[in-house]
Amino acid sequence: MAAGFKTAEPLEYHRSFLKENCRPDGRELGEFRTTTLNIGSISTADGSALVKIGNTTVICGIKGELASPPTETPSKGYIVPNVDLPPLCSSRFRPGPPGEQAQAASQFVADVIESSEVIQGEDLCIEKGKLCWVLYCDIMCLDYDGNLLDACLVALVSALENVQLPEVTISKETDLAEVNMDKKRHLNIAKHPIGSSFAVFDDSIVIVDPTAEEESLSTAMMTVVTDEDDRLCTLYKPGGTSLSGEKLQDCISRAVTRNREVSKLINTVIQSVKPQK
Amino acid sequence: MSDCLKDKVGDVLLPGDIFSFEIKPEKVICGPGLRRNGDEILVCKSGILRHKQPNMYWIDSQQKRYVPAKGESVIGIVTAKSGDIFKVDVGGSELATLSYLAFEGATKRNRPNVKVGDLVYAQFIIANKDMEPELVCIDSCGRSNGMGVFGEGGLLFRVSLGLVRRLLAPQNAIVKELEKVFPFEMVVGMNGRVWVKAQTTQHMLVLANLLESCENMTAQQRQALFRRVADGAS
Amino acid sequence: MEVDVQSTLTLREFGCEQNLLSRPDGSSSFVQGDSSVLAGVYGPAEVKVNKEIYDRATLEVVIHPKSGPPGVRERAREQCVRETCEAALLSSLHPRSSLSLVLQVVHDDGSLLACCLNAACMALMDAGLPMGCLFCGVTCAIDQEGQIITDPSAQQEKNSRAVLTFAIDSAQRRVMMSTTKGSFSVNELQQCIAVSQKASEKIFQFYRDSVKRRYSKTL
Numbered sequence: 001m002a003a004g005f006k007t008a009e010p011l012e013y014h015r016s017f018l019k020e021n022c023r024p025d026g027r028e029l030g031e032f033r034t035t036t037l038n039i040g041s042i043s044t045a046d047g048s049a050l051v052k053i054g055n056t057t058v059i060c061g062i063k064g065e066l067a068s069p070p071t072e073t074p075s076k077g078y079i080v081p082n083v084d085l086p087p088l089c090s091s092r093f094r095p096g097p098p099g100e101q102a103q104a105a106s107q108f109v110a111d112v113i114e115s116s117e118v119i120q121g122e123d124l125c126i127e128k129g130k131l132c133w134v135l136y137c138d139i140m141c142l143d144y145d146g147n148l149l150d151a152c153l154v155a156l157v158s159a160l161e162n163v164q165l166p167e168v169t170i171s172k173e174t175d176l177a178e179v180n181m182d183k184k185r186h187l188n189i190a191k192h193p194i195g196s197s198f199a200v201f202d203d204s205i206v207i208v209d210p211t212a213e214e215e216s217l218s219t220a221m222m223t224v225v226t227d228e229d230d231r232l233c234t235l236y237k238p239g240g241t242s243l244s245g246e247k248l249q250d251c252i253s254r255a256v257t258r259n260r261e262v263s264k265l266i267n268t269v270i271q272s273v274k275p276q277k
Numbered sequence: 278m279s280d281c282l283k284d285k286v287g288d289v290l291l292p293g294d295i296f297s298f299e300i301k302p303e304k305v306i307c308g309p310g311l312r313r314n315g316d317e318i319l320v321c322k323s324g325i326l327r328h329k330q331p332n333m334y335w336i337d338s339q340q341k342r343y344v345p346a347k348g349e350s351v352i353g354i355v356t357a358k359s360g361d362i363f364k365v366d367v368g369g370s371e372l373a374t375l376s377y378l379a380f381e382g383a384t385k386r387n388r389p390n391v392k393v394g395d396l397v398y399a400q401f402i403i404a405n406k407d408m409e410p411e412l413v414c415i416d417s418c419g420r421s422n423g424m425g426v427f428g429e430g431g432l433l434f435r436v437s438l439g440l441v442r443r444l445l446a447p448q449n450a451i452v453k454e455l456e457k458v459f460p461f462e463m464v465v466g467m468n469g470r471v472w473v474k475a476q477t478t479q480h481m482l483v484l485a486n487l488l489e490s491c492e493n494m495t496a497q498q499r500q501a502l503f504r505r506v507a508d509g510a511s
Numbered sequence: 512m513e514v515d516v517q518s519t520l521t522l523r524e525f526g527c528e529q530n531l532l533s534r535p536d537g538s539s540s541f542v543q544g545d546s547s548v549l550a551g552v553y554g555p556a557e558v559k560v561n562k563e564i565y566d567r568a569t570l571e572v573v574i575h576p577k578s579g580p581p582g583v584r585e586r587a588r589e590q591c592v593r594e595t596c597e598a599a600l601l602s603s604l605h606p607r608s609s610l611s612l613v614l615q616v617v618h619d620d621g622s623l624l625a626c627c628l629n630a631a632c633m634a635l636m637d638a639g640l641p642m643g644c645l646f647c648g649v650t651c652a653i654d655q656e657g658q659i660i661t662d663p664s665a666q667q668e669k670n671s672r673a674v675l676t677f678a679i680d681s682a683q684r685r686v687m688m689s690t691t692k693g694s695f696s697v698n699e700l701q702q703c704i705a706v707s708q709k710a711s712e713k714i715f716q717f718y719r720d721s722v723k724r725r726y727s728k729t730l
Contacts, residue, residue, distance in 0.1 A: 239594025
């Protein structure tokens with residue numbers, strides 16, 4: 001009976017749960033799904049992380065390459081993020097060039113990196129105007145069940161924490177770069193931008209961490225990104241129904257507490273990885 | 278933003294404007310561009326609010342794209358013939374159907390002579406958002422009543438839907454003034470298509486250009502233009 | 512938290528023309544200072560079978576930059592404009608049809624997304640598509656001293672610490688869309704929203720005046 005109701009009237013099905021302040025998967029309106037994190041899962045990458053938020057699985061691999069810095073900012077290295085949504089992760093994605101959602105997610109991650117200043121561009125510079133690091137951050141979704149953006153950010157930040165780059169010096173005589181593979185160092189992560197996504201139902205009910213089904217039935221989506229100083233890095237709401245100021249304020253406070261939770265998770269995982277080395 | 282509708286007749290309204298009913302909910306007929314939303318009336322198109330006694334209101338907008346409405350007469354182009362029906366392009370979002378039996382005097386044996394590419398003047402018998410629109414070329418008594426396939430010659434062109442409604446208004450000044458310039462036949466479809474036929478091709482082109490230029494002209498400008506053309510034509 | 516709105520609220524010179532293109536069903540050009548966007552709307556028209564939605568119209572938005580092919584940034588903007596338009600349009604009145612909105616950037620001098628949104632709204636209105644409410648775009652920049660500049664130019668955007676763009680609806684003056692760049696505090700966000708809501712009133716009045724001017728000849 002319930003299964004039939006769910007298939008025939010998915011929106012009514014969700015509404016009947018929301019009326020009782022709970023959701024079909026047993027969560028409360030403001031409850032996130034269980035978040036698990038695994039750091040350093042790809043040994044060939046310079047840094048990597050695997051994140052699961054409920055069923056949503058995202059993996060991020062970071063590869064550092066040497067390049068000459070851009071002419072307009074000669075003393076800064078740069079980060080190139082890319083979000084890939086392969087057909088593997090959900091039936092809604094087709095093979096071929098990246099779709100709109102993948103491109104929008106890439107742009108979102110790039111905007112967050114720029115806005116939050118996760119890494120000072122100067123830290124990636126080796127020699128001004130000559131050589132700098134470029135970090136290619138490839139984020140791939142393995143299982144899509146909503147809330148892609150949150151998972152991407154957690155994966156990105158944890159993978160950046162995991163990155164170890166070899167020391168590079170430019171020799172005076174030959175003017176060539178010398179890579180010292182024995183001396184590796186971690187990056188200096190200045191900020192930890194963590195996102196919290198919200199879905200709006202029927203113009204008024206706000207739920208956090210929506211699943212794919214909830215996303216498709218909702219009337220609007222919003223992602224709030226905060227850093228550890230409780231400053232907002234991004235308030236991303238791509239259209240949809242409007243939201244009042246009070247609701248917005250509630251979402252921001254929820255995002256701040258979420259940031260604490262996730263930061264704690266990242267720290268414990270990093271600590272657990274360290275002693276083994 | 279809750280004034281009563283009556284005070285706003287003749288004013289320009291924008292989508293999102295909301296009106297509440299005066300005192301008690303009286304019977305109001307909402308025409309194009311107005312929607313009833315609970316106890317309120319919501320404007321959903323930009324344009325001028327018009328009123329007709331006793332309580333009919335609608336928004337007069339200058340839309341270009343035609344959306345079929347039941348009972349409206351339009352000029353269509355037959356684009357395909359499939360079995361018992363013709364597919365007719367009326368400028369809407371999908372092709373309308375026209376049964377071969379929906380012509381005056383048509384029977385299963387006596388099929389009307391309609392070819393692909395022909396123009397038809399027809400009326401919508403079914404037009405709503407959920408169904409395929411259907412046209413007929415007969416009225417409820419089975420008479421053609423002016424509808425059917427167009428004859429040879431003539432010129433078809435498009436104008437805005439606002440201008441079409443002005444042309445079709447009874448006792449319209451534009452048509453009256455045009456009649457004085459030179460004699461012609463004209464068919465105006467609610468879908469923005471106008472067909473004219475005059476003595477020479479040149480006259481037809483002049484007519485088409487005059488009607489198109491009527492769109493953005495005041496009455497004085499128009500009269501002056503028509504007078505100039507009439508002087509030149511004679 | 513009372514905000515001194517009047518002193519900070521200055522918008523550049525606005526300009527708008529509707530129905531300037533003959534082919535599209537609705538068109539508009541919107542000018543904010545030196546930023547200028549041209550918009551064209553086609554529809555409701557026939558829809559491709561694979562894009563057909565059974566209970567509402569399919570909306571496609573394309574943004575063409577001034578030069579070069581559209582990139583990832585344009586895609587993200589398209590998504591913002593599309594979802595904002597979808598929320599304002601009563602697209603369930605034209606099921607199984609397609610609406611396409613094409614935005615051509617003529618000149619970019621800051622507040623481009625806001626200008627795109629404004630041009631889109633005017634074009635949708637011109638096409639006579641049924642809408643539940645209007646929307647407008649407002650960009651706010653927070654400069655190094657924490658001052659809020661509304662409708663900034665490209666230079667002002669470059670010098671600022673954060674740039675926030677909102678779409679505000681005409682019914683309740685609430686935030687429909689928001690994208691931001693740079694970091695800012697919650698208090699600054701609330702101030703920017705308040706300023707944008709004030710600015711939206713001016714913009715909606717401007718909309719009304721331009722539509723009135725357009726219909727003045729047939730009044």
